[in-house]
Amino acid sequence: MKLAIFGYGNLGRGVEYAVQQNPDAELVGVFTRRDPASVRTQTGVPVYAANDVLAHRDEIDVLIICGGSATDLPVLTPALAKDFCVVDSFDTHAKIPAHFEAVDAAAAAGGKLALISCGWDPGMFSLARMYANAILPDGKDYTFWGRGVSQGHSDAIRRIPGVLDARQYTVPIESALAAVRSGAQPELTTREKHLRECYVVAAEGADKQAIETAIKTMPNYFADYDTTVTFITADEMKANHSALPHGGCVIRSGSTGADGAHRHTIEYALKLDSNPEFTASVLVAFARAIHRMAQRGETGCRTVFEIAPADLSPLTREQLRKSML
């Protein structure tokens, strides 16, 4: 299958690496809204201007759109889905139904197939929730994130006056995790599930106490959590906080049998050194499925729920039965 990347940031670079691990995939090119001459890819794959993408229509089986969910994807995915089979990682949960409708209309009109909201959350975590709910109708869902870097929360700290740089780690609270894993089905508040650890580089002469207060009282982002703030130097930031680890787990705790006498716990957990590279690896596997489904004549928009797992694998059905079942 011939893939292309639209948008070349951390996620796009991750897709470039992921394609190299899949011998049945070939990377046709990277499309960027920057000056193509200014972009150097990791593996020497050609770089084109975003505006020229239509000229490459016939060379691309699936276009992987690597943009932000706030402003990029709501415009890009519907615009491109008319002419390309596309995969995106749109992750604003509340706006997924509207995004789906827009992409579905475009893809159906163009006779193409699209997949939205692919990655790990939404994506693999959504699948974990859905399978577990179908198996244990009588139960309770829990999602924990971390330990990992939240880009949105890091950005929010950077907007505070006097802050030069910041990194925020979301940290699940071990005692809450243990209670959930025990099958006790606890009711947990926001504060009881996660801590927020902040590392901040302050400008010289900045009022650190004011910065700390501004962080800890910030509504939506930090006010509902126990938050720690640690001031560090720019060198320490670079040395110790350059990576983008993340992860978390989806747990469903449920009951079966006479009067729900038997408890069961289903857990799906991820521990990721690189959030964007893992997300990219998920995108490439699902691009394979979209390519196959499009070849079978399917059109319109899909989510991860509608993809038969076998379509993600380079193995044949027979090989899968023999080696994975």
Added chain:
Amino acid sequence: MKLAIFGYGNLGRGVEYAVQQNPDAELVGVFTRRDPASVRTQTGVPVYAANDVLAHRDEIDVLIICGGSATDLPVLTPALAKDFCVVDSFDTHAKIPAHFEAVDAAAAAGGKLALISCGWDPGMFSLARMYANAILPDGKDYTFWGRGVSQGHSDAIRRIPGVLDARQYTVPIESALAAVRSGAQPELTTREKHLRECYVVAAEGADKQAIETAIKTMPNYFADYDTTVTFITADEMKANHSALPHGGCVIRSGSTGADGAHRHTIEYALKLDSNPEFTASVLVAFARAIHRMAQRGETGCRTVFEIAPADLSPLTREQLRKSML
């Protein structure tokens, strides 16, 4: 959907309970090879003779076959797949390809749809392996079972002269699990992954030392493991070892990025109070999918790999996008 149970042991009773948790499912009846008058169901569902199943052909959307993999299912599933949409939990991994061929031929000939090897291993563990392999092509798989009762190993102990009853627990070794979860990708021998704990009721005057030796040196079952043998009374067996808990986890540890610099761990873990009831809950969710796919005109045999997750859920695609993605 109208379901029926063929074979009424622990698994069949589990299916009966699971149907009660699914408002869109109705249990038409239980079919047994025993005298139907001797079987009392948990919920008052009618019991019929196995030989009369064809007379109920038009009342049943999916027949869930609850039999043993050694001798029952290789015969029953192909025989029934000609006239019914069927789901089974065939779990002899090495014989799955042959079982698939037999069931596929029967189902295709009868214009019916069948699903084999459904449950948690094979089943949900197979899906966990397949998804994780598709996402991380460069990596290593690990499966740990337990802490849980192995029926096969318990039966093997019961066949030793002087043994009245036995229960064998498979126990994953914590240090091995920790090494795998760390991303270190260790090479582990059979002995390094699991312990086997045996509880044995000996006949009066039996040679306990001989029984212990017979267990610990039994090829295939125990010789390759560190095994503990504890003699208990029949009352202790009943009081402390009547349940059938099980579980385990599938872990894939893999790398992405430049020179595989970033490590990732994907883990799917189950902790089950009742192995048969959980397996039954999986069977009922997949029976829903088989019913829907059959209504769309599909025929032949499938595995869990070929079932789109959305087909397992009672929710509509729109509800799934809104609540689970």
